[in-house]
Amino acid sequence: MNQDTHLYIEANQKHGRGYQVHIVIDGIVDSTMADEPFSLYDALGGAQFTLEAVNKERGTNYLLPDVLLVSREAAMAERQTDFLSAKLLRENSSKTGPWLTIREKQRPEGCITACEAICLAYAAAREDHKAKGNHVCMAFCRHLASKRYGGNASELYNTLMRQPTTDMGYAWIRRAFQAVDIGAAEIQQWFAAE
Structure with missing residues (x-):
């Protein structure tokens, strides 16, 4: 500390x-x-x-x-x-x-930190029904669709939100992060947008 x-x-x-x-x-x-x-x-x-x-x-x-x-x-x-x-x-x-503590092991900066931010938004959308979480998840799915990951943004969003458990949703997000390059600036814009 x-x-x-x-x-x-x-x-x-x-x-x-x-x-x-x-x-x-x-x-x-x-x-x-x-x-x-x-x-x-x-x-x-x-x-x-x-x-x-x-x-x-x-x-x-x-x-x-x-x-x-x-x-x-x-x-x-x-x-x-x-x-x-x-x-x-x-x-x-x-x-x-x-x-x-929010994380026991120190991990390298970059994709993992961004991935955790999306996972937090996903949990807020799925478990707490927060509009901001839904907005960030939809922006994430639009980005994935623009990189030709899976289908269109709506299909990807529905696939994410219909995962049987929250942990399976986290795994889906991690797989997407491994397949598609996502910059920190883009994610900051998603969280800043109304």
């Missing part, structure tokens, strides 16, 4: 439900994003946005797993209504302590 930049996803103190993002930089900056009770998906998005701003300002290149911890207590409280909270608890089931 990095010593000068920390991002914590904790139980939202202001609303008594959901998550907040707590930002600590050099022991000087100590602020919290808690205007609304965030889902874990939205809190991760806020943490990623904050980290990108910190990296740009300080000339650093931290990845979210280097600086982010998620409160186990908050994840336990939200696991019944937040799919990603339950998934994170399963992924960290062998660990003890008050904090969960």
